[in-house]
Amino acid sequence: MSGSPAETPGTQILVIRHGQSTWNAVGRWQGQADPPLTAVGETQALHAATVLASGLLPTDRPLRAIVTSDLQRAAITASIIASELGFDPVAMDKRLRERHAGAWQGLTRAEVEDRYPGFLATGQRPDDFESTDLAGERAGNCLIGLGHHLGGGTALVVSHGGILRALRIRCGLDDDFAFANLSGQWFHVQGDTLAAGDVVELVSTDRPVSTTPL
16 A cells, blocks of 8 residues: 655655564564664665655655664665665664563564463563553654654654554554555654654565564
8 A cells, every 4th residue: 555645734754664674584573672684674675765766755845854763674774765865864863763572572473472371362561561652652752853843845764663553553543554664654743743644565565574563
């Protein structure tokens, strides 16, 4: 599914998930651990840049910023895209980091089920897993601050699947949408208001994507 920002004033921000990481490829829960991209992830980022340049970014609202999580799977994705778009510099913001997954970081789904039986089926998380509300607050405040700073135009943000879902919840949407690598969503900042727009997909779904949500 693809989309474009609404024709309204304010700042339009496209938030996308990073390319495939080495832990995505083997199904390990990442959280704020910092594995790099795979070769597939690098190729996904190159393809995403082509899609962005071919018309997804609005021509009447110039791209004014590229901002990324400081975790390398996002930062490298952003760097590849920025290079292909001829855009410099790329800014980093720790508030765009993935949700901390606590004791689950580094575990596969099978290992989580073994150590925390029934948690996945019921949506439970360990006590040290960062809450959706806290993640949505920090990431949402980052987007609103970016909107204030730019005062219009378009920005590209490279972040994480858990952050995208937290932003959706902050905007009053459901959290059951699974964001594949290099998919994302438009958000609109007007004053101190953050609203969600269309979901976008920058690589086809038949490409290898994550088997874990973070």
